[in-house]
Amino acid sequence: MAKSRTSTTKKRPSRIKYETSHPTVSARIPIEIKEKILANLKTLDMSMADAFKKLAGELEEKAKPIELMKKAEYKAGYSAAKNYYAVPYPCSKCEQTIFINTPEEKEAASKLMTEAGWGHETCPEPNLPRPTPPKPTPSSITLPKPDPPVVPLHRSNDSQDKILRFIKE
Amino acid sequence: MDKIEEWDKNCPFVLIMLPVRTRNKLRVKLEKRGLTLEEFLIAFANGKISNLDS
Numbered sequence: 001m002a003k004s005r006t007s008t009t010k011k012r013p014s015r016i017k018y019e020t021s022h023p024t025v026s027a028r029i030p031i032e033i034k035e036k037i038l039a040n041l042k043t044l045d046m047s048m049a050d051a052f053k054k055l056a057g058e059l060e061e062k063a064k065p066i067e068l069m070k071k072a073e074y075k076a077g078y079s080a081a082k083n084y085y086a087v088p089y090p091c092s093k094c095e096q097t098i099f100i101n102t103p104e105e106k107e108a109a110s111k112l113m114t115e116a117g118w119g120h121e122t123c124p125e126p127n128l129p130r131p132t133p134p135k136p137t138p139s140s141i142t143l144p145k146p147d148p149p150v151v152p153l154h155r156s157n158d159s160q161d162k163i164l165r166f167i168k169e
Numbered sequence: 170m171d172k173i174e175e176w177d178k179n180c181p182f183v184l185i186m187l188p189v190r191t192r193n194k195l196r197v198k199l200e201k202r203g204l205t206l207e208e209f210l211i212a213f214a215n216g217k218i219s220n221l222d223s
Contacts, residue, residue: 021188023192026182029211036214037183037213040213048183056195
């Protein structure tokens with residue numbers, strides 16, 4: 001009589017060691033429940049063992065792939081910048097939101113802001129007299145220094161003779 | 170198909186190999202909740218347990 005394969009197969013020592021350190025936890029549940037559990041776990045992006053580990057408080061947070069993290073960070077930065085800088089206005093025809101983007105739109109916005117009299121909060125009102133700068137006192141006036149006298153170049157008679165001799169030769 | 174085969178098909182085993190320490194902690198947690206493993210799995214499937222941390 002032939003024996004089953006499982007009874008004859010000898011387990012490797014590493015397998016025996018693993019099985020003793022990781023015993024099987026088993027349960028019998030209806031197949032519909034199992035399918036529901038698997039669907040729930042899929043939404044949580046976890047395996048069954050992960051769920052049990054989390055319940056036991058033993059699950060370590062997995063490091064997310066760097067590309068996903070980069071995308072998430074970019075998205076967060078983009079939305080923050082959009083909230084800070086983007087200037088929306090509704091379309092006059094369909095009332096959908098448009099953001100000021102083109103140079104023509106920017107020019108029109110600048111014109112409107114100028115006409116409405118927008119400016120710095122700290123700047124004085126344009127009708128008020130502006131503070132005049134203090135007049136310079138005689139002691140504070142500094143005259144420019146005169147140029148140094150031009151000294152003509154002087155050549156000695158010896159050097160002149162030498163040059164004349166050189167030309168003649 | 171006999172009854173055992175039918176039972177096996179309709180109610181399959183859920184087998185998970187867990188470290189001894191995790192298994193012991195799991196037992197304690199389930200005892201605290203007053204649930205067996207099967208009851209916990211059914212509650213989880215029906216969405217009654219959404220937070221696994223507490």
